[in-house]
Amino acid sequence: MTTQPETATLPRTAMIGVGSMGGAILAGLRSPDVRIALPITVTTNSAASAAEFDGASDVVAYAAETDPAANQTAVRDAELVMLAVKPWMIAGVAKEIAAEIAPGTIVVSVAAGVSCEQIEAELPGAQVVRAMPNTPSHLGRGVTGVAGGTSASAEAVETVRQLFETVGDVIVVREDQINDVAAVSGSGPAYLFLYVEEMTAAALRRGFTPEQARVLVNGTVSGSAELLVQSGEEPAQLRRNVTSPKGTTEQAVLVLQDANWGELFDRALAANVRRSEELQRGE
Ligand SMILES: NC(=O)C1=CN([C@@H]2O[C@H](COP(=O)(O)OP(=O)(O)OC[C@H]3O[C@@H](n4cnc5c(N)ncnc54)[C@H](O)[C@@H]3O)[C@@H](O)[C@H]2O)C=CC1
């Protein structure tokens, strides 16, 4: 997690939707290291998830299913509003809150496949920014791409960058790169977890118990990721360090490379981007 510069205090923030992604970001914003104007106001759909914040001194939660004005109430007087509902709900939520959004309010959407222009059409006067985070944000180890729409000032983009720095690393990109950020890092944790699932299944097939397979596979993935971070070495070098000439790894790597991972990853990322484009067309 990156700590903010001494002077920066994040503005009064409202979050519409605190599920997998919004919840991860909220966890970062609630860290004691983060200076943010309080309270953070949030909405969830269900009263039960809003009730999880009962008694919190830093968060006030409203439930959309029991309070039809929940989203309007949450964004009232907020200087920054984060939209973290499903992509197909963004336009409806934007419409719903439009009357409460003062000119200049920063509205940041984390939704895949919803353009700044589409949100700006519902919220004239807002400064619209897109962000594409990922779920390791929950641990302060996220990666986020941030892109401002034409309505957003450089200061607004910088504020959003600082906000996402509370939950990990941030790169500022052009909006036309956001779908690619989603394909690489937004969805990226899922690809890695798929690897873990498949490797665990293969270990079970080789006779290990589920507990043994969990220790072997989870430990290998987390230890290797930490080695990548802490050693500062290139992944190819780290791979070579394991791959003794004429040894065992070499044989497995040859089999894996035979599956043409370059082409496979190109196809996977292209499918991801294609889905963002479909979402943008409302499909
Ligand atoms: N899950 C992920 O890894 C990532 C998700 N995103 C984006 O984040 C957005 C949210 O996705 P998830 O968090 O995965 O979904 P989710 O289903 O876990 O969370 C959605 C949240 O919206 C709330 N909600 C539903 N209807 C509402 C309403 N009418 N008013 C207020 N809140 C309402 C739900 O209670 C829940 O808190 C999506 O647009 C997705 O594209 C972006 C990057 C990564």
Ligand SMILES: O=C(O)[C@@H]1CCC=N1
């Ligand atoms: O699967 C999705 O649509 C979202 C966007 C990036 C990660 N999860």
